[in-house]
Amino acid sequence: MDSNSIESAARSLSASRLTIALTGAGISVESGIPPFRGPGSLWEKIDPMEFAHIDSFLKNPARVWEILVKSLKETLDSAQPNKGHLALAHLEERGLLSSVITQNVDSLHQKAGSRDVIEFHGTFAKHTCMGCGKGIKSEALSLDQLPPTCPCGGIYRPDCIFFGEPIPTEPLKRSQELSLQCDVMLVVGTSAVVQPAAMMPPLAKSKGATIIEVNPSPTPLTATITDIYLQGGAGEILSQLTEACAIPMG
Ligand code: NAD
Numbered sequence: 001m002d003s004n005s006i007e008s009a010a011r012s013l014s015a016s017r018l019t020i021a022l023t024g025a026g027i028s029v030e031s032g033i034p035p036f037r038g039p040g041s042l043w044e045k046i047d048p049m050e051f052a053h054i055d056s057f058l059k060n061p062a063r064v065w066e067i068l069v070k071s072l073k074e075t076l077d078s079a080q081p082n083k084g085h086l087a088l089a090h091l092e093e094r095g096l097l098s099s100v101i102t103q104n105v106d107s108l109h110q111k112a113g114s115r116d117v118i119e120f121h122g123t124f125a126k127h128t129c130m131g132c133g134k135g136i137k138s139e140a141l142s143l144d145q146l147p148p149t150c151p152c153g154g155i156y157r158p159d160c161i162f163f164g165e166p167i168p169t170e171p172l173k174r175s176q177e178l179s180l181q182c183d184v185m186l187v188v189g190t191s192a193v194v195q196p197a198a199m200m201p202p203l204a205k206s207k208g209a210t211i212i213e214v215n216p217s218p219t220p221l222t223a224t225i226t227d228i229y230l231q232g233g234a235g236e237i238l239s240q241l242t243e244a245c246a247i248p249m250g
Pocket of ligand 1: 023024025026027028029030033034035036037038041103104105106121188189190191192193194214215216217219232233234235
């Protein structure tokens with residue numbers, strides 16, 4: 001990585017009044033969670049429209065639990081934050097980052113210590129009974145029988161959104177507001193193709209924000225609205241960035 005780019009990104013962060021981050025599956029790759037797209041991704045193995053669409057889940061919850069949700073839940077329950085998540089938590093602690101909008105459902109930003117996390121697509125940390133509406137923490141949910149059921153007989157679903165479901169109003173509204181207000185947006189580990197999350201960087205850019213992108217591969221943003229492209233894995237690049245902001249990493 002060109003040290004000039006890291007330094008210029010650090011300068012943007014230091015001068016910014018309000019910096020937010022938009023993160024995607026890529027930031028959690030180094031925690032052992034596969035992304036949805038690209039090499040080694042989940043979609044190379046299964047068809048999203050067959051298994052991750054709400055209609056598929058409602059039609060055959062047992063099958064979707066068996067093929068997709070069970071293994072995702074097991075992977076996410078045991079995952080730990082990596083250097084990338086920790087770096088963002090450090091930036092927030094030092095007042096250099098206000099909020100994280102994440103498309104991820106793995107709770108790793110919170111586990112790393114980030115406090116203001118907007119979970120754009122919900123979370124896998126909790127599941128809700130579709131019968132009585134009662135919630136249960138993921139680690140307390142037994143998978144001895146699939147689909148898992150509540151004492152009332154209803155089927156549990158994860159508190160994340162499936163394809164075909166709308167983004168909940170509150171995270172969408174806050175994300176739009178912050179995107180319009182920020183001076184700098186750090187876009188980390190997202191292919192920037194899943195809507196409406198992919199609208200946030202252009203929204204920020206429309207108000208003059210500086211877009212800093214961290215990703216090993218270019219995305220549709222890179223050649224269009226990205227101001228500073230930091231090419232590489234999130235763990236290494238975000239650690240370098242926090243160091244360049246004169247924050248020793250613990
Ligand atoms: P995506 O799978 O479409 O794209 C992943 C991006 O991460 C790619 O651009 C890839 O180049 C980049 N990447 C790969 N390794 C990286 C690394 N080490 N550091 C930084 N970047 C890296 O992800 P998306 O844009 O977030 O969209 C997919 C959707 O899938 C999201 O809505 C998300 O909810 C969901 N998802 C979540 C998780 C999770 O919670 N961890 C995992 C898979 C998918």
